[in-house]
């Protein structure tokens with residue numbers, strides 16, 4: 001997949017057809033990172049460089065921005081804090097979560113019914129604790145901005161792929177509920193295998209994932225068999241999330257995926273979860289319902305849907321910060 005917002009409509013329709021085929025079948029596709037996507041290699045390299053630096057810090061600095069100090073699920077999550085796996089041992093990764101930063105979009109702050117969940121403060125390390133704090137913030141936000149823009153350019157292609165006008169989603173992604181995570185999967189060594197992240201589907205419309213060169217990601221096909229999603233240099237993996245699967249009346253597939261334990265190498269990845277504005281009412285997409293395929297889902301707002309998913313996650317025992325029912329979780 002190489003072209004995003006190509007000026008030639010025929011080319012855009014061709015790309016959209018490729019996306020449609022991928023989304024109907026496996027819900028996963030690869031996109032070239034640097035070609036025509038406005039995401040520079042420097043921005044990607046700097047974000048990964050800063051991710052290495054951050055996770056290499058001592059516990060004291062990382063814990064200073066622990067997620068328990070956030071009212072909206074931002075900040076650092078220590079190893080095995082969350083669990084997607086039925087063993088309940090906790091996924092073997094550390095994370096740093098952020099959302100749309102007030103410094104990037106002051107006009108989006110406080111917008112919407114549950115603006116706290118959608119938009120709010122991120123937690124950043126203090127310069128007194130880490131002299132690399134400013135660099136960490138600027139590289140992370142540069143990457144966030146680049147991928148936010150890429151996601152906004154992907155929506156018109158998704159619209160075309162669904163036989164909708166290209167601008168169908170434009171008014172629905174004005175204040176996007178986009179959450180990004182820096183993930184660090186330390187080498188397990190000889191320890192008993194624990195999944196890096198247990199099998200799950202993502203909540204939002206789609207995820208734009210950048211992985212490093214350590215293979216560990218797997219996706220389930222329709223028969224439930226696990227297939228490797230290899231690291232293809234200079235690509236993003238894009239996968240459809242539950243919000244879009246639901247909105248498309250299950251025409252698009254939200255695929256289960258997982259990350260295996262990495263025995264002898266550390267692994268880093270950066271997923272970016274792109275949800276639409278929380279006050280959008282997810283009426284079934286008109287091209288996805290018919291007499292033969294009636295709408296399968298209750299109509300609700302994107303925000304209510306995310307809340308519902310979160311309460312399921314919390315009911316399953318993931319401990320959140322105070323006011324957890326108000327927070328974004330993965």
Ligand SMILES: O=C(O)CCC(=O)C(=O)O
Nearest residue numbers: 183202211217259269271
């Ligand atoms: O690290 C990866 O490759 C995937 C991460 C993931 O699936 C998630 O954070 O939801």
Ligand SMILES: [Fe+2]
Nearest residue numbers: 200201202257
């Ligand atoms: Fe995921």
